[in-house]
Amino acid sequence: MEGVVAMFFMLGISLSHLVTGNAQTYFDVGKFGAVGDGNTDDSPVLGKILAPSVDARGTFKYDDCWLCFKHVDGLTVDGPGQIDGNGATWWTKVPISERPTALHFHLCTNLRLHGLTHLNSQKNHISIHNCSGVSISDLHIIAPSDSPNTDGINIALSSQLLISNTFIGTGDDCVAINGGSSNINITSVTCGPGHGISIGSLGEDGTSENVDQVHVTGCTFNQTMNGARIKTVPGGTGFARDISFEEITLIASGNPIVIDQHYCDGRSHHCQDQENALAVSDVTFSGFQGTSAAVEAINLDCSKQGCRGITVNNVNISSSVGKDLRVVCNNAYGTSDSTLPVVSCLLS
Template identity: 50%
Template sequence: MKCLFAIRLLFVVSSACLCAIITPSLAFSVNVFDYGAKGDGQTDDSQAFLQAWEEVCNCGQVTPTLVIPYGTTFMLQPLKFLGPCKAATIIVKVEGTMMAPSNMEGWKWPNDDEKKEIWVQFSEISGLVIEGGGQIDAQGTPWWKYKGDKASYRPTALHFHRCENLTVTDLTHINSPKNHISINKCNGAYVSNLHIIAPEDSPNTDGIDISESTNIFVLNSTIETGDDCIAINSGTFFINISNVYCGPGHGISVGSLGKNGAYVEVEEIHVKNCTFNGTTNGARIKTWIGGSGFARKITFEDIILINTKNPVIINQQYEDHHSINENGNGEAVAVSDVIYRNITGTSACENAINLSCDLNIGCNGIVLENIEITPYSSGDEVYASCTKANGTSSSCSPILSCLSNSSKLP
């Protein structure tokens, strides 16, 4: 099928003369049905999707659109949508449902995919827009039996790699075998109006993982999973998260960072206007013993807590009982310039504020302002604890008398 053009002629009539103004409205749309997709939820439609993608990726004179139609379910094997593409912008309209095979034995990995880590990957595509109001169902249930050290057997559902100026919006994403969305080595991404769902006890089903990326916006989304709603990993700078409803899940986490002695860099992370409901953590920073590098200029503000465990937590000595850190060398990731501001609501645990910093280097420049955390259950009490945490606090309840250089202001 060739790249087709729709030219719309707009004629403007004036009293003085007749002017013909030709305005090109260039549109090129490819429907996966055009390439043999069945959309019955059982037939493998992978090759139809790849052929349709090749068509839109090679169409360079317009803004091409790949349409995944409403009311249909497409069963897909692991796929790689590869760029670079010719057009400055490519739209993928997910109006129907993209669905993985229903059992593990039914997955057929490409011959060149030795790691077998990803179900659907978009790689090296600039100006990619994924939208449409449809659903991505990664059929993760049979994979969840692999936990702990065997978690690596489970694939990520949707992975974006080196996609500049990415937009992902208006989608429902359910039941990934592992993390639902991974953003890696991307510069400029706008992620909004997503609903990500997995059972509370599903292991490692992070909503969105961000690594080695800059200028990422995650907005106006609801994330209900069995692990971090959003995890911010090494190599990330200028990340903005706003109006995210998280719960159930493990909160919004910077980290974990520095596993097995890794050097990490994280800076300018801003989380605002978010709600944690029934999560096992709220605003969290976690770094492994033995790591190095820095995590700094991090802000959590205007946060609402509803029955949240560990509402405010820094753990600079993180250890996972499923793993053994291989480089406990006395080093630590430097955590500094962290602001917790305007955080209100209820805690499900007594230790509502826990700043557990490294015994050698501590964490520095920690600021807490206008914190009001009360117990979820009547009759309980909440308190704050600190280890080697340096900074200031004002208008905080519970009071942070443990914070070095702390000042309680009226």
């Protein structure tokens, strides 16, 4: 039903109140019988709320379900407060396919997330699916570096989305941008630990997927496994285009710049080209400064169809481990200027 927020808290919620409707309509959940101790199941009290706004000022806790918002226009989820997934009890015991996302938004428009702390999700901390007009700011998303598949923010089929002034340190991608997404702007995000800010993987199982108009600016990668990354699977179709990563600070980041068109089986390695490949074009890496913990500071590993319009300029990357840095360049076409290490395949 349009405008209904379905919230499922199977093993208890701790929070002080909810704000629903406009900002002046408050519901004190305690008056409705909610205990809010983090152990008691308060879901019968909360049930379903006709709400475009939730103000979280406590700690959400759950063990085997997620918080899910669907078909809502003008929803605001505003902190302070915590959403604690207690993920350690799941990561080694439950297959990824059976683990829930902590906070999931589907078919929401004009969505605002602000001020919350997200801890130790069972899987993705925040999932934005088929939404438009989304503003995410001032979040803290935290999980151990070895926590599996704990993406900070996972985006798919969504458009007109801004992420700003946010800290993300997890065991997987800080931000993952998947197929069907466009007009995504990410600014002033600190990522680490984690796998960087990634587009893809795209084209799994021969699917056709498109991503365009993604702009990442003024972000920091601190001891991440990867930095700015595009990954596609051989055999897929579609495109990734009009993408930029600019004014990036690197602090002992592994693999600071990556285009990997041979990604498959859930890990990055050189899978064989197939007849089809996503078209990667009009991608800019500019203003990268800092250190790489990996020898391959720049890896442009494109399919035999080639990546077009690749720009790498004003980049100064040195080694944090005292080794000579390398550039990998396969089937990449474009320009490079004022860059260390030198990207010779792109020189005019």
